Each structure stands twice: as C-alpha cells, then as structure tokens.
Amino acid sequence: xxxxxxxxxxxxxxxxxxxxxxxxxxxxxxxxxxxxxxxxxxxxxxxxxxxxxxxxxxxxxxxxxxxxxxxxxxxxxxxxxxxxxxxxxxxxxxxxxxxxxxxxxxxxxxxxxxxxxxxxxxxxxxxxxxxxxxxxxxxxxxxxxxxxxxxxxxxxxxxxxxxxxxxxxxxxxxxxxxxxxxxxxxxxxxxxxxxxxxxxxxxxxxxxxxxxxxxxxxxxxxxxxxxxxxxxxxxxxxxxxxxxxxxxxxxxxxxxxxxxxxxxxxxxxxxxxxxxxxxxxxxxxxxxxxxxxxxxxxxxxxxxxxxxxxxxxxxxxxxxxxxxxxxxxxxxxxxxxxxxxxxxxxxxxxxxxxxxxxxxxxxxxxxxxxxxxxxxxxxxxxxxxxxxxxxxxxxxxxxxxxxxxxxxxxxxxxxxxxxxxxxxxxxxxxxxxxxxxxxxxxxxxxxxxxxxxxxxxxxxxxxxxxxxxxxxxxxxxxxxxxxxxxxxxxxxxxxxxxxxxxxxxxxxxxxxxxxxxxxxxxxxxxxxxxxxxxxxxxxxxxxxxxxxxxxxxxxxxxxxxxxxxxxxxxxxxxxxxxxxxxxx
Numbered sequence: 001x002x003x004x005x006x007x008x009x010x011x012x013x014x015x016x017x018x019x020x021x022x023x024x025x026x027x028x029x030x031x032x033x034x035x036x037x038x039x040x041x042x043x044x045x046x047x048x049x050x051x052x053x054x055x056x057x058x059x060x061x062x063x064x065x066x067x068x069x070x071x072x073x074x075x076x077x078x079x080x081x082x083x084x085x086x087x088x089x090x091x092x093x094x095x096x097x098x099x100x101x102x103x104x105x106x107x108x109x110x111x112x113x114x115x116x117x118x119x120x121x122x123x124x125x126x127x128x129x130x131x132x133x134x135x136x137x138x139x140x141x142x143x144x145x146x147x148x149x150x151x152x153x154x155x156x157x158x159x160x161x162x163x164x165x166x167x168x169x170x171x172x173x174x175x176x177x178x179x180x181x182x183x184x185x186x187x188x189x190x191x192x193x194x195x196x197x198x199x200x201x202x203x204x205x206x207x208x209x210x211x212x213x214x215x216x217x218x219x220x221x222x223x224x225x226x227x228x229x230x231x232x233x234x235x236x237x238x239x240x241x242x243x244x245x246x247x248x249x250x251x252x253x254x255x256x257x258x259x260x261x262x263x264x265x266x267x268x269x270x271x272x273x274x275x276x277x278x279x280x281x282x283x284x285x286x287x288x289x290x291x292x293x294x295x296x297x298x299x300x301x302x303x304x305x306x307x308x309x310x311x312x313x314x315x316x317x318x319x320x321x322x323x324x325x326x327x328x329x330x331x332x333x334x335x336x337x338x339x340x341x342x343x344x345x346x347x348x349x350x351x352x353x354x355x356x357x358x359x360x361x362x363x364x365x366x367x368x369x370x371x372x373x374x375x376x377x378x379x380x381x382x383x384x385x386x387x388x389x390x391x392x393x394x395x396x397x398x399x400x401x402x403x404x405x406x407x408x409x410x411x412x413x414x415x416x417x418x419x420x421x422x423x424x425x426x427x428x429x430x431x432x433x434x435x436x437x438x439x440x441x442x443x444x445x446x447x448x449x450x451x452x453x454x455x456x457x458x459x460x461x462x463x464x465x466x467x468x469x470x471x472x473x474x475x476x477x478x479x480x481x482x483x484x485x486x487x488x489x490x491x492x493x494x495x496x497x498x499x500x501x502x503x504x505x506x507x508x509x510x511x512x513x514x515x516x517x518x519x520x521x522x523x524x525x526x527x528x529x530x531x532x533x534x535x536x537x538x539x540x541x542x543x544x545x546x547x548x549x550x551x552x553x554x555x556x557x558x559x560x561x562x563x564x565x566x567x568x569x570x571x572x573x574x575x576x577x578x579x580x581x582x583x584x
Contacts, residue, residue, distance in 0.1 A: 026139075027146040030092040031066065035136055036119075039066055042129045043119035048112040054095060055110040057158040058215035058233055060103055063122040064096035070116030075109050076151070078160045078185065079213025080194060086154075088113065094140065097147040101127060101311040105233020107151055107158055107183060127314050145308055148181065157183030159232055162195050163210030164188055166385070166459075168371035169222050170210045174381055176225045179276035180319060181304060182234065225275075225320045226341060235318055240344050244270045244316070246557060247337055247347035249323050250490075252279025253543050254533025255353035256306040257550025262557060263313035270345060271315055272337070274322040278303030279355050280487070280534075281543050284399060285378065285406030289428055290544055302543070326350060328497045328526060333565050335528065348564065349557050352494065352507055352524070352531040353550070356487030361394075365452050373460025374452075375482045378403035383410040386480045390415070392463060394449060395484030396423050398542075401431035403484055408438050415478075417447040417465060449481070489535045500525035506538075507531035520556040522549060528560055 031039070043066065048054060055061050057077050067090060074086040074095070086108060089095060095110055095118075102123055121129060130137035151157070159177065161184055163170040170186065177184045189195035189209070198204075202219060204211060212220040214231050229235050246262050248255045251273035259271045276282065284299030293302075310317060321343070327336035337345040358376040360366060366374060375382050378393075383406065390413040393404050401423075404416045416435065422445065423432050435441050444465075450473065451464035463478040489505040500508045509522050509531050522530045532549040534541055539549065 023146070027143055027150060028087060028089065028093060029139055029143055031094065032092070036066060036068070036092065038133055038136060039121065039129060040119060042125040043121040046118050046120045048116040048118070050112055050114050052112045052116075053109065054112065054116075054118070055106040055108060056215075057107060057109050058105050060233060060237075061096075061100050061106040063120055064094055064100050064126050065110075066094045066119040066121065067091055068117040068119065070118075071113040072116060073111050073113050075111070076107070076154070076156050076158060077109050077215055078156070078158055079215055079217060079219070080160060080198070082156075083109075084154070084156050094143075096126070096144060097151065098144045098308055098311065099148075101144070101308075102317070103236045124314070127312060130312055141308070141312065151183040152181065154183065155185060157185050158215040159184035159228075160213040161186045161210055162189055162198055162213065164190065167210060168456075168459075171381065171385075172371055173210060173212070173223075173225075173228060175377065175379065176228065176276065176320075178379060178381060179278065179282055179300075180234070181307070182232070229320055235321075236316075238343070239270060239316060239318070240346075242268075242270075242316075242346070243334055244268045244345070244347040245561060246270070246349050246351060247335065247345055248272070248351045248353055249337070249493075250279065250353035250355050250533070250535070251277040251307075251317065251319060252353060252355050252533060252546065253281045253303060253306070254355070254546035254550040255279075255351065256303060256310055257547040258351050258353065258532065258553055259310040259315040259317075259550075260306060260313060261551045261554045263310065263315045265554060265558070267554075267557070267561075269310075269315045270347065271310065271317045272321045272323055272339075272345065273317075273319045275320060277307045277317065277319060280399060281546075284402045284543075286402060287543060288430060299543075323354075323493050326494055326497045326499075326529070328529075330528070348528070349560055350529045351553060351557070352491070352499075352529065352535055353533050353546075354490040354493070355534045356489050358483065359486045359488055361449065361483065361485060363449065363452055365454070368456045369452060369454055369460045372456060373454060373479050373481065375480065376484075378407055378482055382480075382482075383407060386411045388412055389480060390476070390478060391480040391482065392417060392449070392465075392478050393482040393484065394418075395482075395486070396420060396426045397484065397486070398427055398431060400484035401427050401435055403482060404441055405431070405434055405438065407482065408441050411480075412440065414438075414441045415444055416441055417444045417449065419446065419448050419468070421445050451475075452481075487534070491535060497529075498526050499529055499531075502537045504537075507535055508537045520559055522553045522556055523560070528564065530556060 069091055071090045073088050076084045161173055187195040189199050208221055245267040246269045248258050248271040251271045255271055259269050263269045281299040282303050286296045286298055288296035322340040323337050324340050325338040334346050335350050387410045389411055391411045392415045394417045396418040404414050408414045446468040447465055450466045453462040454460040460479050464475045466473045491501055491505050502508055507524055509524055510519050524531050530553050532553050533546040
C-alpha cells in the first residue's frame with residue numbers, strides 16, 4: 001500500500017479528503033499528555049529559538065524530538081538548494097524517521113518557526129522506549145516507517161544525481177539507493193536546464209557524468225557506492241573502539257534474522273554487507289510460499305521490515321562495507337574483521353552469512369555489457385527500461401521464475417531460457433504453472449546463450465542462442481538479458497583462517513567438520529565462527545530456510561559465549577524480549 005505524504009499542517013488534517021485522514025494520522029500522530037509523560041524518562045528537555053535548526057539534511061541527527069510547545073517546519077533540500085515543504089508540526093508531535101533509530105544523517109531540514117520546547121530522545125533511548133512501551137512503541141515505529149516511505153515516494157531527495165537515465169553508472173547509483181531505501185532524485189542535463197547549468201558551473205563534461213550533488217553543496221564525480229554512502233552520512237560513526245558479541249557478515253535474510261534474534265536477546269550485534277540489506281531476496285518481486293503471507297509479499301518488503309526491526313533492537317548496520325579478511329589470531333578471545341576501507345571490526349563471535357555472488361557465464365564481452373543490457377537484478381528500475389521490449393531471462397530457479405513473471409508485466413515478450421529439459425526439479429510448482437499460463441512468456445528448454453554483440457558505448461545490441469537439442473543457432477535484436485543462473489559462495493575472505501569449505505567453496509558446519517560431534521550446531525571448523533544461509537554447505541537455498549538458520553544459530557552463539565572467557569572490553573546492548581514476527 002502506498003503511503004501518503006501530505007504537506008498540510010496538523011491543523012489542516014480534519015479538512016483533508018476522508019481517504020487520506022487515516023494514513024495521515026498514522027504518519028503524523030499527536031501524542032496525548034499522558035503518553036508524553038511516559039516518554040519523559042527517556043529524554044532530556046531542549047529549548048530552541050525561532051529560526052534554530054533541529055535537524056539539517058546530510059548531518060547526523062541527534063535522535064527524536066517530541067515537541068512540547070511551539071511550531072516547526074519540515075522541509076527537504078537538495079544539492080542545488082531546492083527546498084520542498086513536507087509538513088509543519090506542533091505540540092504533541094514527534095520529529096524523526098527510521099534513520100533516527102541509529103546515528104544516521106538526517107534526510108530533511110527541521111527549523112523552529114517559533115520558540116520551541118522539546119524532549120530529545122537519543123537513538124539508544126529511542127530504541128529502549130520502543131521496547132519498554134510496547135503499544136506506544138508500535139505507533140511510533142509505524143510512523144517512522146511511513147515517513148521514510150513518504151520520503152521515497154515524494155520523488156525528491158537530498159541526494160541529487162546528475163546524468164543520463166540510461167548511463168550504466170547512473171543505473172548503478174540508482175540501484176544502490178533503491179535497494180538501501182534511500183530517497184534521491186535524478187536530473188538529465190540533456191533535457192533539464194539546471195542540470196546543464198551544473199555542468200557549466202563546474203566545467204564538467206558529459207564523459208565525467210554522473211555527478212552527485214550532496215545537501216552540503218559538495219559534488220562527487222561518478223562515486224563508488226562507499227563514497228556515495230559516506231558523503232550522505234549513511235555509514236554512521238566508526239566502530240573500531242567497540243567489541244561486539246556478534247559480527248554478522250552479510251545482511252541478507254539469514255544475516256538479518258541472526259541480527260534481530262541475537263539483539264533482541266541482549267547481545268551486541270554488528271551486521272555488515274558490501275551491497276545492500278536483503279541480499280538476493282530483495283530481487284524477488286513476489287514471494288508466495290513464505291509462511292504467514294497467503295497473498296504473497298515482495299522480497300523488498302520482507303527484508304525492509306527485518307531491516308527496521310534489526311535497528312529497533314540496536315543492531316549496528318553498516319552498508320556498504322566489504323570484508324576482505326578474517327583475522328583468527330584471537331588469543332584475547334576477539335576476532336578481527338578487516339574491511340576494504342581499512343576499518344577494523346572486532347567481535348567475540350562471527351556469523352558467516354555472506355551468501356553468494358551472481359554467477360557469470362563464460363561469454364566474450366560480458367563484463368563490458370554489465371549494466372549496459374546485462375542485468376543480475378529485476379527491480380522496477382530495470383522494468384521501466386524494458387517496457388515495450390523483448391527480453392531474455394536465463395535461469396531455472398525460483399528467483400528466475402519470480403523475475404520472469406514480474407518482467408512479463410512490463411516487457412512485450414520474455415524469452416525464458418533453461419538449459420535443462422524441465423523446471424520440475426528446480427522451481428516451485430505454483431511458479432511453473434504461472435509461467436506456463438503467461439501469454440508473453442516463452443519457455444525455451446535446452447537453450448543457452450552463446451554470443452553477445454555490443455559495446456560499452458552502445459550497450460547490448462544482439463544476442464545469439466543455441467537450441468541444444470538440434471544445435472540450431474538463432475540471433476535476435478535483444479537489448480536486455482537478465483541472468484539468474486545461480487551463484488558462487490562469497491568465502492574468499494575466509495582464506496587462510498582455517499575455516500573448512502567443500503569443493504565448491506561452501507562453508508562446512510557441524511558434523512561435517514573435522515571437529516565432528518564436538519562442533520556446535522551451525523558452527524564451522526573454527527570455534528566461534530558460524531555459517532548460515534546460502535553460504536553454508538548443505539543448506540536449503542530458500543528464504544524460509546535462511547531465516548530459520550539465522551534464528552537457530554543464536555542458541556549456539558549463547559552456548560559458545562557462555563564457555564568463552566570474557567574479553568577486557570565489550571559493549572552491551574538493550575535487553576529486550578524475543579520477537580517472533582516482523583514489525584507490522
């Protein structure tokens with residue numbers, strides 16, 4: 001359901017259209033005096049004069065404010081100085097969105113319109129409030145989620161990307177922001193005067209695109225995802241001075257599940273991922289066989305709820321961070337994780353949930369065409385690009401089937417190529433039935449791509465494929481190919497650490513290790529290092545299985561920690577009850 005994000009003041013709510021009132025009331029609730037009194041023990045009084053800034057876009061937000069008296073204006077501002085009104089808020093209302101569950105930068109400006117008295121609830125106390133005051137916490141959490149949804153749906157964001165919509169690096173940056181739930185907007189300098197003026201002002205040329213304009217006025221030239229995240233304050237503060245109980249490498253369904261359950265039981269947790277939260281599950285347009293969702297749920301919605309839930313329980317989530325090495329010389333009982341950026345993360349246990357990377361077929365010119373017609377993800381961004389076209393999708397698993405069904409609603413024709421002669425052994429029956437019933441999906445069994453034509457400049461232009469049953473080859477003018485042909489385990493960072501992997505590189509656990517029966521469930525050959533989800537040898541490659549393993553490993557972590565010596569330094573976390581369902 002789309003969230004409304006009205007710009008009316010709270011005094012105008014009663015005159016808004018009836019269908020908008022319930023969503024508006026949930027997004028911007030007014031707390032009673034009794035509810036504010038319940039909140040006071042978590043905050044400290046603050047005073048502001050008219051014109052003072054409570055939040056500034058791009059700068060770390062101090063937490064959540066509850067307005068006691070006075071009026072504030074909430075606006076969005078981008079790198080060109082454009083200001084868009086969001087809402088005015090007054091007594092009894094609170095100022096925050098989900099970014100304030102941690103020390104992330106603000107996405108909006110909030111200015112005092114008059115003298116303001118407020119309560120400041122810092123992130124750690126906000127999380128404690130959400131847990132301790134369950135009914136009030138539910139209302140606040142729902143409002144925080146709806147506000148982020150509203151910012152995403154507004155079509156405006158403090159991050160401004162300047163570039164051509166079809167440019168591979170523009171699509172890369174858009175994909176990064178979309179998958180991490182960050183608002184942004186794009187302007188094309190070819191058709192937008194302000195975009196052209198930006199290039200002229202900084203003497204930039206088209207081959208230097210894309211540019212990113214940050215709310216503080218700084219300009220990035222074709223940044224990496226890490227550079228983009230740091231400039232926008234997405235990574236928060238450093239963690240090198242902390243020792244966590246659990247470091248989870250990978251923020252897919254398995255890693256997020258471990259994070260939620262471990263943190264809800266009082267363990268201090270850091271979760272790291274090199275791309276985005278949700279992993280490959282985030283590419284699923286609709287999951288219809290996951291327990292508890294009879295009408296189905298998109299992968300993005302499911303992992304998005306888990307992402308918020310993990311923050312609610314105090315998980316430190318850092319994306320994008322690429323772990324390059326696990327240092328197992330933990331004489332003091334502490335593992336050390338090295339990142340590509342030179343950061344050092346320390347923890348008493350490590351959960352390997354790094355999943356798998358997309359498998360690439362051995363095709364000449366493939367690398368040059370990635371992001372230029374070769375895709376490993378089928379999101380609304382790619383769907384918009386292929387509208388009215390004929391596309392090819394390669395793969396025979398559930399992810400491939402879900403992607404084909406999704407793309408069939410946008411593309412004129414989807415050629416689904418499968419190397420085997422059947423889907424029965426690799427895909428759920430309900431998906432096979434849907435594919436066979438779709439009029440614009442052609443199931444092409446025993447078929448494989450054997451050639452690509454195009455360049456980095458022009459993108460993919462033509463594709464050649466072979467029917468394995470008779471050797472016949474066909475060439476078609478296809479500009480988009482989606483590859484869902486499986487994945488290889490992300491375990492290179494474990495090299496030299498003594499963690500046993502099988503012949504394919506998947507981490508072996510439990511009785512499959514040299515340790516035999518002495519190993520804890522889901523523990524690798526190295527005590528204190530556990531493996532779950534797709535990266536684990538013998539795991540069920542399904543979202544439900546990954547989430548189950550993520551929950552189950554927490555018991556083994558508790559057992560290990562109870563037997564391991566306590567290091568000199570460790571930081572605690574807010575103790576909270578175990579929660580068995582995603583946040584509504």
